[in-house]
Amino acid sequence: MQRIAHTIRDGVGFDVLLIAFALFYLFAFAGLPILYNVILSFQQVDMFSLGSLFHEITGWENYVAVFNDPLASRVFWNTIVFTAASVFFQFSIGFALALYFNQRFPGASWIRGLFLAGWVMPGLVVGVLWNWLLSGDFGVINWVLMSMGFIDEPIFWRSDTDYSLIAVILANVWYGVPFNMILLAVGLAAIPDDLYEAASLDGATTWQKFWTITLPMMRSTIGAVIALGIIFTLQQFDLFAAVTSGGPAGSSMVAQYWSWELSFRQFDFGRGAVIAVMMIVVVLGVAAIYVRSTRQETRL
Amino acid sequence: MTDATATQITVENVDKHYGTFHALKGIDLSIPKGQFVALVGPSGCGKSTLLRTLAGLEGITSGAITIEGENVTGVPPRKRDLAMVFQSYALYPHMNVRDNLTYALRLKGVPKAERAQRAEEVAATIGLENLLDRRPRELSGGQRQRVAMGRAIIRNPKAFLFDEPLSNLDASLRVRMRKEIRALHDRLNATSVYVTHDQIEAMTMADHVVVMRAGIIEQHGAPLDLYERPANRFVAGFIGSPAMNFVDGVIAEDGRHVRLGIRSNSTIAIDRTLEAGREVLVGLRPEHIALGDAQDASAAFTVGAVEPTGAVTYVFSDDEPELIAIADGISTLKRGDTVGFSIDPGLVHLFDPETEIAIP
Ligand SMILES: Nc1ncnc2c1ncn2[C@@H]1O[C@H](COP(=O)(O)OP(=O)(O)OP(=O)(O)O)[C@@H](O)[C@H]1O
Ligand SMILES: [Mg+2]
Numbered sequence: 327m328q329r330i331a332h333t334i335r336d337g338v339g340f341d342v343l344l345i346a347f348a349l350f351y352l353f354a355f356a357g358l359p360i361l362y363n364v365i366l367s368f369q370q371v372d373m374f375s376l377g378s379l380f381h382e383i384t385g386w387e388n389y390v391a392v393f394n395d396p397l398a399s400r401v402f403w404n405t406i407v408f409t410a411a412s413v414f415f416q417f418s419i420g421f422a423l424a425l426y427f428n429q430r431f432p433g434a435s436w437i438r439g440l441f442l443a444g445w446v447m448p449g450l451v452v453g454v455l456w457n458w459l460l461s462g463d464f465g466v467i468n469w470v471l472m473s474m475g476f477i478d479e480p481i482f483w484r485s486d487t488d489y490s491l492i493a494v495i496l497a498n499v500w501y502g503v504p505f506n507m508i509l510l511a512v513g514l515a516a517i518p519d520d521l522y523e524a525a526s527l528d529g530a531t532t533w534q535k536f537w538t539i540t541l542p543m544m545r546s547t548i549g550a551v552i553a554l555g556i557i558f559t560l561q562q563f564d565l566f567a568a569v570t571s572g573g574p575a576g577s578s579m580v581a582q583y584w585s586w587e588l589s590f591r592q593f594d595f596g597r598g599a600v601i602a603v604m605m606i607v608v609v610l611g612v613a614a615i616y617v618r619s620t621r622q623e624t625r626l
Numbered sequence: 627m628t629d630a631t632a633t634q635i636t637v638e639n640v641d642k643h644y645g646t647f648h649a650l651k652g653i654d655l656s657i658p659k660g661q662f663v664a665l666v667g668p669s670g671c672g673k674s675t676l677l678r679t680l681a682g683l684e685g686i687t688s689g690a691i692t693i694e695g696e697n698v699t700g701v702p703p704r705k706r707d708l709a710m711v712f713q714s715y716a717l718y719p720h721m722n723v724r725d726n727l728t729y730a731l732r733l734k735g736v737p738k739a740e741r742a743q744r745a746e747e748v749a750a751t752i753g754l755e756n757l758l759d760r761r762p763r764e765l766s767g768g769q770r771q772r773v774a775m776g777r778a779i780i781r782n783p784k785a786f787l788f789d790e791p792l793s794n795l796d797a798s799l800r801v802r803m804r805k806e807i808r809a810l811h812d813r814l815n816a817t818s819v820y821v822t823h824d825q826i827e828a829m830t831m832a833d834h835v836v837v838m839r840a841g842i843i844e845q846h847g848a849p850l851d852l853y854e855r856p857a858n859r860f861v862a863g864f865i866g867s868p869a870m871n872f873v874d875g876v877i878a879e880d881g882r883h884v885r886l887g888i889r890s891n892s893t894i895a896i897d898r899t900l901e902a903g904r905e906v907l908v909g910l911r912p913e914h915i916a917l918g919d920a921q922d923a924s925a926a927f928t929v930g931a932v933e934p935t936g937a938v939t940y941v942f943s944d945d946e947p948e949l950i951a952i953a954d955g956i957s958t959l960k961r962g963d964t965v966g967f968s969i970d971p972g973l974v975h976l977f978d979p980e981t982e983i984a985i986p
Contacts, residue, residue, distance in 0.1 A: 526683065527683075529704045
């Protein structure tokens, strides 16, 4: 006993203690819920059996049911479109803004800071905000598009099945741009000026400097930002709840929202868990990419 | 081969303001082809700023810069065809040595095979053959310095610009690289502008030394000209190590001697005739002060600190202002001794105490 107390004070034991604590934390608050979720996905859980800890095991039944659901392929493609479009536009707009504000002009850092204001807003507030902007009758977006002559009659963004997913993507891009911009701006600021100066003397144009210096030097930051973007987008729930509720007719239904709807609307927790399990697999894959790119960062 | 009279770079009446700060004040300079020019001066005097305006990395407020007769004021760096070696080396961290060396060639569209061959040649010139596949972070400071040099010479630029390239190296490597850079300059028949705050570096490497202070050129000329005929007190004190001694003095009745304002009653001869009673500032280089017996000298001081270095001994006077003289490596002088000194009249520097300009 005394020896244990000794090594904890002297070092090695203390390291082990710290790691054990972190692992315990991870296990209790991330591992157990994930495990329980996996178990749930193989069980029959409804309103009536919800209270008990153990449920009837049904094997792959929930998985089969989810894959055979008429909504399944729609949700699958919607999730991919939603994630890909959101991440693509968040990243490109965020990168463009980061490059712009990396220029030194008066007020640049202040304005850059203001962008964070959008990011600190709760998702539901952003959702309500975009509800107004996208409103069919008196929405600002319609008004702008109409007065600029792009459209003749108002688009009912939230209730038209052709536009409902785009509506949520718009809101989500707006919501995610500041985060992308700030992380990318930090990466840009870390590139020493003298590299650009050396490249200028070596004959590089602005465009060539971007391709041969900026992009390669930003590789690990870009990898991390995109990985985080995918993870955050797959977690995005509030905007769906506020803007379209996955509708109309499932036209803007994505996996994370469907999982919630199956579990808490239809009280079929087993099937809700199936979707959650599949999303966890995807997120773990993306997280692995994230870890790899941040590891490269420290090696540079 | 080189036309010695051809001017490679001229700087005409260049002013540079950073906001309200006047960093360069009416700089005029003309650099002949093939010359090695050193810009020296204390920290903050504008050496780097001047170099960066030559490179085009900084714009100028007024004036003109020409390279090979072409006015390049306002021309971006990439079109000036100059190469620069940065103090930080500024190697591209994501490229290996070969790619660092050939970056400029790649931008110019030189084919890959030719680039590889040029990289080999340059690497051989500067001793980097075995390091071509390494990344900069896998190199020592001295090796990085060589890569930075290699990156400059591979392009055959119109001129080389160096901004304190050796200041991150240890003393012995610095002395070696000093010679290598100069040898490279001669071999390539290059034109070089070299910024340093180390006057020894400037004196040993350059054909022409430009001494700057607070945004102006105080004096420029061949190293020994600056040493023998400094135009003012600042240049006199900046060039030479240990620095020149400065003592107030008054011209004696005969106009051919000066009485030194030190505690002992000391008079030294000068090589010109000046108005009796005129107040002057006397500059005496430590290496020109000949120490001797106190009895038969017209000037003397009491010895304070004595610092033997082996080769020579630094002898300090116990006086205000303190004088430094250089004695033999093995000296028997000790604190409290009274020592006589003399100095060749031709080596006594005289300055006006008001303007600090050399008295002819
Ligand atoms: N971007 C800038 N903005 C404002 N002032 C500047 C800027 N760059 C340089 N200066 C000022 O201009 C003066 C000259 O700077 P410079 O870098 O040319 O000095 P230097 O002679 O190279 O000194 P050192 O030996 O320390 O490198 C300094 O007083 C510096 O503060
Ligand atoms: Mg400098």
